[in-house]
Amino acid sequence: MIAQTPPMGWNSWDCYGAAVTEKTVRANAEYMSSFLKPFGWEYVVVDIQWSFSGAKGHAYEPFADLAMDEFGRLIPSADRFPSSRGGAGFRPLADYVHSLGLKFGIHIMRGLPRTAAHRRLPIADSDCFCHLAADPHSICAWNPDMYGLRCGTPDAKAYYDSIFRLYASWGVDFVKCDDIAREYPRCRREIELISESCRNCGRDMVLSLSPGPAPLEEAEHLKANANMWRITDDFWDDWKLLKGMFERAEKWCIHAGPGHWPDADMLPVGALRQCDSPDGWTRFSHAEQRTMMTLWCMMRSPLMAGGELTKNDSFTLSLLSNASVLEILKEGWCAHPLRTLPEESVWISLHRDGHGAWIALFNLDDRKRTVSLRSGDSGLPFFRGLECWSGKPLRKTSVLRAVLDPHDAKVFLVGTKEL
C-alpha cells in the first residue's frame, strides 16, 4: 500500500508556475537526493502545462498549441523537456529521478484537450473517440485547455485508461490531478473513474486531487478514491492564509489516516516565484515557517516543498530537515486541537508507540504572547520531555507554558504516563 504516511516531496509550481524545465527539475532532484532524502523527502513533481512550449509564469494562454500524440494524450514539450523527444515522453526524466533514489510525479488536468475533441482524434487501444468522450459543457473555470469527460460513456473510461497506461510506461509514481477536488458534486463520477484507471494501470501511483477546498461532507468519498486532496484554495506565503488553515485543519484532522491525507498544500519556503524574478523569496518570517511546519506535521498534511531547493539558505534547510519535528508527521496519531481561539491554538498528537504525545502551542496573535496548557486539560498527568524545534529539555511541570513571538510556535514531545 502506498502513502501509509503523508507523502513528502517537491513541486515546481511555487517557484516556476506553468514554465518549469527539465534542467530545473533535475537540479532540484539532485539537491533533494543529497540533502533531504535522509529525512524522508522523496517525490519530485512537475506541475502544470508541461506540454506547452510557450508557457510563462503563473498565467495560462487561451487556445495554446499543446503537444499531444495522435491519440489526444498530452506529451511533454520537447523545447522544455529535451529528453522527451522522439516519443520518449517523461520516461528518461523519470529514470533519472529514480536513479537518485527518488520518485517522480506529474500534474494533469481532468479531461482531454479541447482540440483533440474538435479534431475527433481516436483513443489509444480502443475503438473510442475523443469527441465522444469529451463533454463540451464541462470546462475548467481558470484553465482553457481541456474538456471534462462524459463519465457514463465507454469513451471516457477508455481515455482515462489510456493516459494512466502511458504514465505507467513512463515510470510515473505520483499524479496530481487538477480542476477536480472542489468540483463536487458534478465531478464525483469523474473522480471515481480517474481513481479506477489509476489503480488499474499496473503501477503504484499516489493520486492527489486539487484544487481545494474539497467539501468536508465528501470526506468518505475522498478517502475511498484518493491518497490526498486539497482542503483550501492555493496556499501562499501570506499570514492570513496560514492563520485560516487552523480552522480547516480542525475540521479535517479526524480524516487523516494511512493511505488518505487531507492536504494543506505546498510549503512556500525559500526561493519562490523564480519565473518572475531570481530574487523571489518567501514572505513568511522564520516564526511563521515554524508555525506552518508544526501545523502541517501535527495535522499530518502531505509536505511538498515549493521553493527552488538549490537556493535554500541554512534556515530553510534546517526547517525541512529537523528529524524531531518530522517524526510527528511519521509517528503521530489521532491529532486534534485542544483549543482554537483567534489569538492562539493548542494541538495534541499521540505517539504511536503509546508512550508519548506531542503538544504544540501556537501564537496566532500579532503580539508576543504566553500560551499555556494545564495538564488536566490535556488528559495527561503532567508534562515532561523536550521541545522539538530546539531540542531543549522540558522539566516535569503541571502547566506547559511558552512565551512566543508573534506567529511563532513550539511543539513538545512529552511522556504520557506517571512513572
Place this chain on the structure above:
Amino acid sequence: MIAQTPPMGWNSWDCYGAAVTEKTVRANAEYMSSFLKPFGWEYVVVDIQWSFSGAKGHAYEPFADLAMDEFGRLIPSADRFPSSRGGAGFRPLADYVHSLGLKFGIHIMRGLPRTAAHRRLPIADSDCFCHLAADPHSICAWNPDMYGLRCGTPDAKAYYDSIFRLYASWGVDFVKCDDIAREYPRCRREIELISESCRNCGRDMVLSLSPGPAPLEEAEHLKANANMWRITDDFWDDWKLLKGMFERAEKWCIHAGPGHWPDADMLPVGALRQCDSPDGWTRFSHAEQRTMMTLWCMMRSPLMAGGELTKNDSFTLSLLSNASVLEILKEGWCAHPLRTLPEESVWISLHRDGHGAWIALFNLDDRKRTVSLRSGDSGLPFFRGLECWSGKPLRKTSVLRAVLDPHDAKVFLVGTKEL
C-alpha cells in the same frame, strides 16, 4: 423607432426545433401573408442552428461541423437553405419574405464558433482575430457550439460589428440572441456590445434576448438595450407553465412600453413538434389558449406563433385573428393585475383613447368558477361594453361577473365614464 407596439410573428422552434428548412419557412410566410398579416402579424423568424446540416429535432450535437465563412461567421447550411448557396446567405430568403409584405428574422447564439477560435480565424474588415475575441471560459450551459466574447477587447467589438453588418446585408429585420437574457451579471457587457453593434449596423432590427428568466432587477438595463426579453425559461403547452406566467406577468407588467417589451415566449398553438411527428398538436385546451392569448395581450407581451401555420384548424386561426382581442395588444396601456389569487386573476388595461378599459377575468382553478369584480374595486363608475372573444354586449352593471370553465378567461371592453 421600431417595436412601438409588441412585435407579432412566427418562430420555427416550437414546430421544427433546430431543424427548420427553407421550404417550411416559405410556406409559413405565405400563410401568414394570406391569413394573418391583416391582423398585424409580420415577423418570420428562423430559429437555432441553421448553419448545421445535420440538425435534428430539439437536441444539439456536440462538436458539430457548422457552416461558416473565412471570418468565423456562421452562414446557412446550403443543404437546408438551398437559396443560400454561393455566398448568398439569407439574402434570397429575406427578399422573398419581404416580397410578401413581411419581415425576416434569425436566431443567433452570443459569441463565436469554438472552432473559429481554435483555428485562429481573422475577423472581417479588421486586423482582429477570433481567438483573441473568444473567452475560453464563457460557454453556454446547454449548447456546445460557441465561446462568448472577451468584451473588453477590440476583437470582440470587431466580431459583433462584423456579424451585424452581414445580417444587414442579408436584409434581416429581427435578431433573437440566445444564451444571454438570464446570464446577468456576467453577460451585462456582452448585451451592451451586441445592442450597440445592432443599432450601428445600418438597418433597423428588433433585438430579442433569450432565454429567461431575465432578472427583474435588471429591468432598466434590458429596457435600454433590447426590444424584448424573455421573462421565463422556455414556455410550452403545459398548464403549470401557463399558470406560473401570471406571477411573472405581475412583476414585469410595469416595464412594458414602446420599444421595450417583457416577453412571455412563443405561443404553442396548433401543429407543434413537427420534427418529431406530423401528428404533433398543442396539448392546451381551447380554454387555456384563450387564457394565454388574453394574458399575453393584457400584459403586452410580443406574440410569436409557434405552430406550423399551414396546418392551423379553424379554432387556431380564429384565436390568432380576433381583432377585438388583438386591439388590447396594440392600444392597451398601464395594464396590471387587480387581483392575483391561486384560483383566479383579474387584470385591467386602459385604452389609450381615454374612453375605455379592458377587464380580464381568469379562472385558474381546475373547476368551473364564477369570477367577479365590483366596479368600486376597479376605479370605474360601473361596467358597460362588450366581451371581446364573443362580441356579446355587456349591459350596465356595478358587478362584472363571469362563469368560467376551468382555465378559461373572458375579457371585457368597458367605458370609463359616466354618461
Place this chain on the structure above:
Amino acid sequence: MIAQTPPMGWNSWDCYGAAVTEKTVRANAEYMSSFLKPFGWEYVVVDIQWSFSGAKGHAYEPFADLAMDEFGRLIPSADRFPSSRGGAGFRPLADYVHSLGLKFGIHIMRGLPRTAAHRRLPIADSDCFCHLAADPHSICAWNPDMYGLRCGTPDAKAYYDSIFRLYASWGVDFVKCDDIAREYPRCRREIELISESCRNCGRDMVLSLSPGPAPLEEAEHLKANANMWRITDDFWDDWKLLKGMFERAEKWCIHAGPGHWPDADMLPVGALRQCDSPDGWTRFSHAEQRTMMTLWCMMRSPLMAGGELTKNDSFTLSLLSNASVLEILKEGWCAHPLRTLPEESVWISLHRDGHGAWIALFNLDDRKRTVSLRSGDSGLPFFRGLECWSGKPLRKTSVLRAVLDPHDAKVFLVGTKEL
C-alpha cells in the same frame, strides 16, 4: 365604503413619540380644521402608549403601569387625557374632533396587556378570560406591553370584539394597529381576526397596519383585510430612506386601489421631535420635501403629516395645501414608474377623467441634473399642460425636460390626446 381615496391626516408620533397629550391633539385638530381641511385632510390620530402616564419621548418603559378597565382593555391615561376621566375614554376628545368636521383615530398594539393575562382578568360581555386569550410566546420585538393572542380560541375573538366595540362607543374612525404588518406568516390569522372585529363593530373605521415592511407576496391578503399597510420600516427625515422608497414604491404601486393603499408612512415635515426639543425641525430640504410629496401622491400613499402643525412655516403649509399636487392623490390611476435609475426616476399616473396624465421627474442624484422623457417612451403623442408645483404652463413639446436641483422633483399635468 371607506378609504376610497388614500386617507389624509395627522399623526402624533413624529413630533411627540409615545407622550402626546390631549391639549396638543386639540391644537393640531384646530389647525387642521382651519388650514388643511379644505384640501382633504381629515384624520387626527393619537399614536402609541396613550394609556401610560409616565410615557416620554420615543422610548418604551418595561413593566410600565398601564391604565386599563376591569376587562383588560387599555384606557387613556387621565393624566395626559383629562377629558377621559370617569370612564369616558376617548369619547369627549373624539366628539371635539368631530365638532371640527374632522375624524378621530387611535393607535393600538395587537394583543392584550401582559398584566391583564397574569391577573387573569375576564373579557367584557363574554365568559372568556384574558389569560386564555393571551399567547405567552407571542410578544413584540420592540415594545414590552402586550401578549399577542391565541387566535384559534373563542377568548381571542371575544377580546378583539370587546375592544373594537369600545372604540366604536368612543367614536373612533381610524385604528392604526401596530406590531403586525411585517409579522407574516405568524400574524396572518391575527390580522384576519382584527379585521373581522373592526368590520363588525358597528362603526366605519379605517384599519391601518404597522410597521413595515409588509411582505409583497402577501399583497392580496393585505388588500382583503386592511385599508392601508406600511411598506417600509419607520420613515424619517433622512435622504437615504426617501431614496430607498422609490424601490418599494415601484414594487407596490400596482396594489393601490379603492379601499386598500400601500402606505409609505408619515410625512416628517415641519416641527418634529417636539418631545426632545421645541426647536426640532425636519432635516429634509425643500427640494426633498417636494420629492417626497410628489412620490407619495403619484404612488397614492396615504398622507399623514407628522409635524406639530401649529408651528408650520409658510413653506410647510404650502407643501400640504397645493391643490394641483393633491389632485394626483385623489384622481390618479394606474400609476407606475417609467424609469428607475440610481440617479433619476420618472413616473406616470393617469387622470381618471381620461384626458390627462401626470408625469413626475425626480432627480435622485446629489448634483444638479437634467431629467427628460421622450413622448414616445411615455405612450403619449406629445406633452402639453402645466407644472403642478409652480403652476407654470408647459408648451407643446416632444421631449419633457427639467433641470432639477439635487433631490428635487417636478410633476407635469399633460393632455393625453392629439387635438
Place this chain on the structure above:
Amino acid sequence: MIAQTPPMGWNSWDCYGAAVTEKTVRANAEYMSSFLKPFGWEYVVVDIQWSFSGAKGHAYEPFADLAMDEFGRLIPSADRFPSSRGGAGFRPLADYVHSLGLKFGIHIMRGLPRTAAHRRLPIADSDCFCHLAADPHSICAWNPDMYGLRCGTPDAKAYYDSIFRLYASWGVDFVKCDDIAREYPRCRREIELISESCRNCGRDMVLSLSPGPAPLEEAEHLKANANMWRITDDFWDDWKLLKGMFERAEKWCIHAGPGHWPDADMLPVGALRQCDSPDGWTRFSHAEQRTMMTLWCMMRSPLMAGGELTKNDSFTLSLLSNASVLEILKEGWCAHPLRTLPEESVWISLHRDGHGAWIALFNLDDRKRTVSLRSGDSGLPFFRGLECWSGKPLRKTSVLRAVLDPHDAKVFLVGTKEL
C-alpha cells in the same frame, strides 16, 4: 476540578416530564445507590417546573402560579416536594441523596419568573430589583414562565448570584440550565453570567446547558463556560434520532475533554413516559440500545439514564452496568470516527494507558450487515483482544469483522503494539 470524566446519573424528564415528585426521586436514588453506584453513576437530577403544583406530563401551562420566595426565586412546590415546606427548599431531599453516597441536581430556566418582574420584587442581599433585571423581550420559545435577564445590569448579576447562593445552601451539585445552549449569539453574555455565578457560589456544581443543538462554532466558548452542553434537540427512543447522532458526534468528538463534554442527551431506556402511562417502555430494540451506549461511551458523552430505574428489567440493568463498556467512557481518549457512511460507522478511541484502543463497529442499516476494518486503516499493526459487550476473546487478525444485526454494534478492546 469537577467533571474530569463525563458525568453519569439519572434525570426525571424522560419518565416524569414536568411532574416528578419527591417520592419518585427518592426511589430512584435508592435504586441507583444499590445497583448503579458501583459502576460510576452518581447524579440524581430533578427536571423542569418543580415549583408548579399543577404540573402534568411533558406540557407547560401558561400563566401558571409558581412557588417563589419574596425575592423572586423559585422554590419547590410543597405539594410535590413535601420536605421543602417551611422554607427548607431542596435541602432535605439533597441531604437524603447525599446520605446514599450520591449527588443531587436540579433543572432551572435561564432568567427570572415573569410575575416577579411584573410584581417588581426586590433581589436578595442587594438593592436590586427583578423588574430592572428582567428583559421583557427575552423569552423562551417553548416555556412561558420566565424573562431572560438584561445582562449588562447589576440587577442581572445580583439575581443570578442570589439563586446560586440559594442552591449552594440547599446542597445542589449539578445545575441543568435550560433555554440557553442553542440561543447563541443572543445568550452569549447570559451564559457567561450564569457560569460566573455558578463558579462563585461557594460549592462545586456541574453546569449543564440545554437544549441543543449548541452551535459548533461556539465550541471554545462552551468549553470555557460549561461542563456539558447539548449537541442536538431533545433525544428520544427513535432510530432516526439515534442514527442522526453519528453525524453530530463526528463534528463534536474533538471537543470532549476533562471538564467539558458535548452532551448527546439522556438515555431513553427502560420505563419511560410514566406520567402518561405506567406501561410506558422504550421503543428502542436491544440492538439499538447497545448502539446508543457504545456511541455515547466512544464519544464520551455524559450518561444520564432517563427511565424509571426501579422498573428496570435485567437487560436494562445489564446495559447500564457493563464495566467493560463503561471503561471506554472513563478511560477513552482522542476518540473519532474512522468511517461514517449512511449504512455503517467505525470509531476508534485510545486507552489512556497507551497499550490499548477500542474499535467500535456499527451497523446503521436496516438489514444484517458485515462491518469490517483492516488494521492498516486503523493505524494499528493487527487486532487482538476482546469484545466488550460479550466479553468474548478476539484472536489475532489483520481484519476486524463483525456480522451485525440491524442497528446493532460491537466494540473491541485491542492492544496497540506488536509483541
